[in-house]
Amino acid sequence: xxxxxxxxxxxxxxxxxxVTGLVNTARNxxxxxxxxxxxxxxxxxxxxxxxxxxxxxxxxxxxxxxASVEDINIEGHGGFIALGSxxxxxxxxxxxxxxxxxxFIEWSISFNEQPFPDPCEVAKELTRQxxxxxx
Amino acid sequence: xxxFRRRALAGLVAAFSVLTLLxxxxxxxxxxxxxxxxxxxxRNDDSAKQYPNLLKECEVLTEDILAKTVGADPLxxxxxFVGAVCRWQAANPAGLxxxxxxWYEQGSLDNEKKVAQSLNYQIENRSIAGVPSxxxxxxxxNGACGVASDAGGVVGWWVNPQTPGIDACGMVIKLxxxxxxxxx
Numbered sequence: 001x002x003x004x005x006x007x008x009x010x011x012x013x014x015x016x017x018x019v020t021g022l023v024n025t026a027r028n029x030x031x032x033x034x035x036x037x038x039x040x041x042x043x044x045x046x047x048x049x050x051x052x053x054x055x056x057x058x059x060x061x062x063x064x065x066x067a068s069v070e071d072i073n074i075e076g077h078g079g080f081i082a083l084g085s086x087x088x089x090x091x092x093x094x095x096x097x098x099x100x101x102x103x104f105i106e107w108s109i110s111f112n113e114q115p116f117p118d119p120c121e122v123a124k125e126l127t128r129q130x131x132x133x134x135x
Numbered sequence: 136x137x138x139f140r141r142r143a144l145a146g147l148v149a150a151f152s153v154l155t156l157l158x159x160x161x162x163x164x165x166x167x168x169x170x171x172x173x174x175x176x177x178r179n180d181d182s183a184k185q186y187p188n189l190l191k192e193c194e195v196l197t198e199d200i201l202a203k204t205v206g207a208d209p210l211x212x213x214x215x216f217v218g219a220v221c222r223w224q225a226a227n228p229a230g231l232x233x234x235x236x237x238w239y240e241q242g243s244l245d246n247e248k249k250v251a252q253s254l255n256y257q258i259e260n261r262s263i264a265g266v267p268s269x270x271x272x273x274x275x276x277n278g279a280c281g282v283a284s285d286a287g288g289v290v291g292w293w294v295n296p297q298t299p300g301i302d303a304c305g306m307v308i309k310l311x312x313x314x315x316x317x318x319x
Contacts, residue, residue, distance in 0.1 A: 001253050026233035028281055028293040029250050029271065030220055038231055038297050040213050040224050044137055051250065052242025052288055053219040061136055061218055082136075095136055102241055108216070110137045135253075 005032035006047045006105060007133030008126055016122045017109065019043055044110040047130065055079065055097055055104040062095060074098055074124060075131045081120060084110070094119035096127045105130060138193075138217045192238060193221035196313055201225065204309050205232045205294065206301075230298030234310075235281075240288040244269065247283040247291065256281075263308060264315040270304060280304035282311045290314060 010024055013034050022045070023038035031049055036042030050058070062069045062082035072081040077098045084093030089111070097106040107126045109119040193214060202212040202225050211226035223234045239247075248269055251258050257272040268284040275295075280303035283291035292310040294303040 001250070004254055023297070025224070025231070025297060026222060026235050026293065026295045027275070028235060028273065028279060028295060029247070029254060029256070030235050030237050030291075030293060033215065033222055033233065035215075035224075040215055044215060046137070046216060046222070048216070048220050050219055050237075050239065051246055052239040054241070058136065058218055065136070084137075093137060106136070108137045 001135045002049050002105065002130060003133055003135070004028075006049070006107075006126070006130030008032075008047065008129055010034070012129070013045060013126075016117075016125060017043065017045060017111075018117055019045075019111075041112075043112050043116075044108065046106075046108045047126070048106045048108070049103065050106070051103050053102075053104070055099045058097055058104070058106065062097075066093075066095075067091075072096065072098075072124075074127050077131060079104065081123070083120060089114050089116075092116065092119060094123040096120075096123040098127055098131065100134075136216065136218050138214045138222070192219070193217050193236065195236070195317055196310065198223070200313060201234060201310070204313070205234065205306050207232065227296070227301060229301055230296055232297070232301065232303075232306075233293075233295040235293040235295070236291070236310075237293075238287065238290045242289040244283055244285040244289050247289050251281075251283075263311045266315055268311065270308065272304070277301070278303050280307050282307040284311055284315065286315060 014022055021037050022034040024032055025035050025038050026033040031047045033046040059080045066082040067085045069080050069082045072079055079098035082095045086092045093110040095108045097104050107123045109123045198212050199209040202209045205225050206227040207225035212223055214223050216222035219238055221236045225232050251271045259270040261268050261270055266284045266286055271281040273279055277296045277299050279295040281293040283289055292307045294306045296303055
């Protein structure tokens with residue numbers, strides 16, 4: 001069982017992403033989405049808990065869309081890490097999906113303007129915290 | 136997965152396919168015109184064959200219907216996340232509304248109930264369009280409300296308003312009625 005938002009607070013999100021003014025706009029049993037000022041024009045960050053949904057399908061979607069998708073293991077759990085690139089600002093997007101038998105969780109980190117920290121480092125750290133927070 | 140970049144990339148891929156086709160057609164050739172992307176360009180479409188609804192599952196209800204149901208102008212809705220979980224944001228005159236749709240094909244209503252219980256949500260059992268369902272209310276100052284129904288595994292909707300005074304439960308029930316009508 002994962003707590004709401006994978007147990008990650010708004011404050012942790014702000015620290016990890018170094019983005020100010022984030023609003024948690026969709027906090028519910030599926031996950032959470034953080035948007036700057038609550039609107040869609042800025043960066044997008046989200047946690048999503050897929051229950052009884054195949055990780056293979058999500059990975060395939062990533063493989064059709066992203067610059068690279070690779071295997072990853074975090075805290076002993078396997079999954080994928082997908083990197084996305086923007087023609088003007090570079091590698092700005094990273095999504096990490098980790099499997100738990102019939103479930104998987106996904107952290108999605110997407111920046112829209114420079115400067116920003118390595119999105120994959122942010123996604124991996126938030127994933128690690130969510131796994132540790134699971135009951 | 137995040138919806139923004141995917142859409143932009145799909146556009147790029149389409150544009151590239153057209154370009155390839157154009158450069159390949161600088162002289163007259165015999166044959167039948169083929170749809171862009173159906174030629175020799177290598178592409179991985181295994182997943183599209185295995186899961187025909189892979190990229191359209193967020194469109195089980197059109198964005199026009201979504202916007203109308205949450206009291207927004209059809210021009211004021213934007214997809215932010217796609218896949219087995221889809222998210223949108225719509226502008227109701229009273230404030231912004233985030234919409235989440237989930238479809239866990241191997242999930243169950245019982246499991247959703249257990250998760251809602253563990254999160255201390257208020258849960259109401261209810262039949263929607265004749266399908267066993269639950270309505271979920273977290274302790275949210277803006278009145279967030281969710282619904283899950285026992286259909287195709289388990290399917291559900293959440294409405295998270297950014298301001299109080301919006302009938303989120305009425306909206307998710309309406310969305311579920313429309314969803315269940317679509318798949319019958």
